[in-house]
Amino acid sequence: MNPFTFTASSENLDMQNGPLSDEVKRRRTFAIISHPDAGKTTLTEKLLLFSGAIQIAGSVKARKATRHATSDWMEIEKQRGISVASSVMQMLYREHVINLLDTPGHKDFSEDTYRVLTAVDSALMVIDAANGVEAQTRRLIEVCRQRNTPIITFVNKMDREVRDPLDILDEVERELGMPCVPMTWPVGQGKTFGGIMDLNAHSMKVFESGSERRPQDFETMPLSEPQALLARFGQEYTTALDGMELARGASPSFDRQAFLAGQQTPVFFGSGVNNFGVMEVLDALVDLAPAPQSRTSSLNSKGQGVLTSIEPDQADFSGVVFKVQANMDPSHRDRIAFVRVASGRYAPGMKLKVQRTAKELRPTSVVTFLSQRREAVEEAFAGDIIGFTTHGGVQLGDTITDGLTAQFTGLPFFAPELFMTVVLKNPLRTKQLQTGLAQLGEEGAIQVFRPEMGGLMLLGAVGQLQFEVVQHRLKAEYDCDVRLESCPYTGARWITAKTPAELKEFVNAYPARMATDAAQALAYLCTSPYDVRLAQERFPDIRFHPLREHAGLALQSAQG
Numbered sequence: 001m002n003p004f005t006f007t008a009s010s011e012n013l014d015m016q017n018g019p020l021s022d023e024v025k026r027r028r029t030f031a032i033i034s035h036p037d038a039g040k041t042t043l044t045e046k047l048l049l050f051s052g053a054i055q056i057a058g059s060v061k062a063r064k065a066t067r068h069a070t071s072d073w074m075e076i077e078k079q080r081g082i083s084v085a086s087s088v089m090q091m092l093y094r095e096h097v098i099n100l101l102d103t104p105g106h107k108d109f110s111e112d113t114y115r116v117l118t119a120v121d122s123a124l125m126v127i128d129a130a131n132g133v134e135a136q137t138r139r140l141i142e143v144c145r146q147r148n149t150p151i152i153t154f155v156n157k158m159d160r161e162v163r164d165p166l167d168i169l170d171e172v173e174r175e176l177g178m179p180c181v182p183m184t185w186p187v188g189q190g191k192t193f194g195g196i197m198d199l200n201a202h203s204m205k206v207f208e209s210g211s212e213r214r215p216q217d218f219e220t221m222p223l224s225e226p227q228a229l230l231a232r233f234g235q236e237y238t239t240a241l242d243g244m245e246l247a248r249g250a251s252p253s254f255d256r257q258a259f260l261a262g263q264q265t266p267v268f269f270g271s272g273v274n275n276f277g278v279m280e281v282l283d284a285l286v287d288l289a290p291a292p293q294s295r296t297s298s299l300n301s302k303g304q305g306v307l308t309s310i311e312p313d314q315a316d317f318s319g320v321v322f323k324v325q326a327n328m329d330p331s332h333r334d335r336i337a338f339v340r341v342a343s344g345r346y347a348p349g350m351k352l353k354v355q356r357t358a359k360e361l362r363p364t365s366v367v368t369f370l371s372q373r374r375e376a377v378e379e380a381f382a383g384d385i386i387g388f389t390t391h392g393g394v395q396l397g398d399t400i401t402d403g404l405t406a407q408f409t410g411l412p413f414f415a416p417e418l419f420m421t422v423v424l425k426n427p428l429r430t431k432q433l434q435t436g437l438a439q440l441g442e443e444g445a446i447q448v449f450r451p452e453m454g455g456l457m458l459l460g461a462v463g464q465l466q467f468e469v470v471q472h473r474l475k476a477e478y479d480c481d482v483r484l485e486s487c488p489y490t491g492a493r494w495i496t497a498k499t500p501a502e503l504k505e506f507v508n509a510y511p512a513r514m515a516t517d518a519a520q521a522l523a524y525l526c527t528s529p530y531d532v533r534l535a536q537e538r539f540p541d542i543r544f545h546p547l548r549e550h551a552g553l554a555l556q557s558a559q560g
Contacts, residue, residue: 020345020381021313025291027383029099029340030152031116033144034126035134039156043126043272044089044102047282050215050275051098053091088323088338088369088385096286099385112323112444115396117143118410119322119340121383122150122289124281125265126272129155129162129189133175141176147410148262150290153180154281159209159271161190166243169251169267179264181254184280185244186269188236196269196277197223197244204229207276215279260290292383295320295342297399297406299355308406310343312382316404317344317352319386321394322411326439326477335439336367336387337394342408346380355399355407363388395519396444413548415492416447416460419525420467420484423456429480436478441518446470449492449515449523452507458515458525459484460492491526493544506539521548 034040087102101120103113117123123144127133144151155168162168169180187194187204195207195218206219221229229237258264266288270277292312300306310318323338352361367374367387380386388394397411424433437457441448446467447460461467467484474480492515497503503522507514513525524544526532532544 020315023345023381024312024383026096027099027292027381028096028122028285028289029101029120029292029383029385030122030124030285030289031101031103031113031120032124032126033103033113033117033137033140035128035131035136038126038128038131038134038137039272040126041102043124043154043156043278043281044100046272046275046278047100048089048091050279050282051091051093053089088387090368090385093282094286097384098285099383101385113140114143114412114414115322115444117147117149118412119320119338119385120149121291121293122152122285124285125151125153127153127155127168127172129157129165129168129269130160132163132168132171138175141178145177145262150260150262150288151178151265152281152284152288153265153267154272154277155186155267155269156272158186158189158196158269159193159207159274159276164243165269166246169247172265172267176265178262179252180267181251181264182244182247182267182269183254183284184268184270184277185240185247187233187240192236193271194233194236196280197240198280199244205276207271207274209271209274211273211275213275215275218276256288259288292342296409298409299405299407301405303405307409310404310406310408312343314343315345317346317350317402318342318404318406318408319346319400320408320411321396321398321400324394324396324443326443334364334389335391335442336389337363337398339386339388339400341380341382341384341386342406343382343404344402346377346384346386348377350402352400352402354394355401355405356395357393359393361388361390361394361400363390365389395442413444413447414462415494415546415548416462417491418461418464418467419487419489419492420459420461421456421487422459423483423485425481425483429478432478433474433480433482436474436480438518440470440473445473447492448518449525450517451512452514452516453511458487458489488527489525490528491532492523493526493532493546494521494523494548496543496545498541502539502541506535506542509539510535517548519548 032040032044089100091098091100101116103116125137125141127137141151153172165186169182172178172180183200184196184198186196193207195205197204202223204221204223206221208218252264254266255264259266266284268277268281268284272278294309294311297308297310298305300308319339319341321337321339324335325338326335348366353359354361366377368377369385369387374387377386399407424430437448440446449458449460451458459467459470471482471484474482495506497506510524515523515525517523524535536544
């Protein structure tokens with residue numbers, strides 16, 4: 001068998017026939033992940049452009065340009081030229097509904113990225129061909145591997161002076177522990193970049209620079225005419241053939257099941273800014289990426305604490321809130337809960353319930369997304385991302401259903417490593433500050449802690465840039481000018497106990513260290529790594545959780 005051959009699409013879902021099953025099979029939901037500056041947002045633009053979702057790609061580089069990246073809608077993103085919040089976009093391509101989630105590449109916003117990765121069925125990894133596998137890429141892929149998320153790799157910027165493609169593949173395999181299967185292969189690089197050989201179509205697409213070209217504008221030459229290719233590209237073609245043969249010998253055959261299990265990655269080469277090699281990636285998302293998969297609930301249909309698999313084509317509607325965003329439309333001061341549909345079909349007028357509170361959810365509108373542009377939802381199926389416009393009552397990790405009893409698992413909240421206190425410059429804006437911090441905390445943009453003994457509110461973050469973004473948003477969206485000051489805390493752990501009496505005894509022993517977060521979960525604040533160890537020795541039955549999801553599950557178990 002040719003190691004580079006694949007056949008499109010026998011779905012790996014064993015579903016019953018019917019309209020619901022057919023709609024689920026049409027869905028592809030994936031996230032684009034990379035290290036900063038690898039070209040992720042540019043590639044997002046081009047995927048939207050080639051699918052017909054947008055007509056003009058925004059300028060990512062020119063911060064003063066009137067057009068900005070479609071996926072970067074927040075004012076601070078336009079000023080800095082980086083993505084600081086994940087964006088959701090839906091497009092239709094080849095009769096498939098593709099839900100694309102663009103994530104922040106900067107490590108300071110990794111929490112948002114991790115949560116987005118719980119809402120997708122596959123990931124598209126973008127690698128800078130000059131820099132190879134970088135630190136943030138490693139971290140994100142590790143999250144994907146923990147969830148066995150299938151990964152498609154795009155090696156970007158081949159029109160620049162870059163590393164040898166064999167070296168890049170070797171590094172991906174070595175650093176990420178994942179075999180690579182090239183689907184395209186580059187001829188030359190930088191000024192001598194001639195194009196890419198499509199190893200499945202047995203043709204070569206000839207490179208021409210320019211951001212206005214469409215896929216059909218590139219010349220195609222058959223690989224069955226090597227003399228013509230040699231005459232045109234000379235030594236670069238010969239070198240590419242040698243490299244391809246070495247890759248052929250070292251790479252396994254493409255195995256769809258291994259790919260779906262997150263055990264090998266198909267690799268494509270190109271130049272996103274020049275629209276080159278992008279269509280091959282878009283086709284691969286349809287042909288290779290999986291349709292929506294089953295998801296795990298920590299409750300069964302009877303409300304018992306039993307892990308249960310929820311299939312995407314079952315009739316009951318269910319979804320999980322993986323992101324909450326305030327003020328996407330500043331003139332309306334709205335809050336949108338981004339919901340990944342896990343099963344069934346959503347239709348307007350359904351009676352929905354938030355499982356955590358058992359209260360009815362009555363959104364003012366339900367929408368689909370193209371960045372900040374929204375359209376009313378007529379219907380949505382498993383795999384789709386829809387937004388519920390609300391005025392509260394929904395938090396990150398909430399499960400929403402139309403009657404099904406379920407609680408989806410896996411949404412992580414990491415213990416912050418940096419802390420600052422919030423000082424309001426104008427005390428008359430206290431109410432606005434409280435509103436702003438509550439909403440930003442519910443979003444997950446920052447972790448907000450209220451000390452049990454009173455005093456200034458605390459902000460907890462994974463990275464320093466989170467503080468700058470929150471300070472900017474408090475000023476721009478809530479008209480609250482604040483000063484952030486240092487504090488003695490260097491960490492936090494969420495705590496649970498087997499009995500309320502044990503928990504009360506611990507709280508009474510450390511009253512100055514106790515705080516509640518935006519979800520009203522109790523946390524123990526640390527000033528050094530030794531604090532937790534000493535507290536654990538004194539109270540061996542208290543559990544300290546570095547992830548809030550774990551704390552929530554443990555608390556649920558204790559209450560059950």
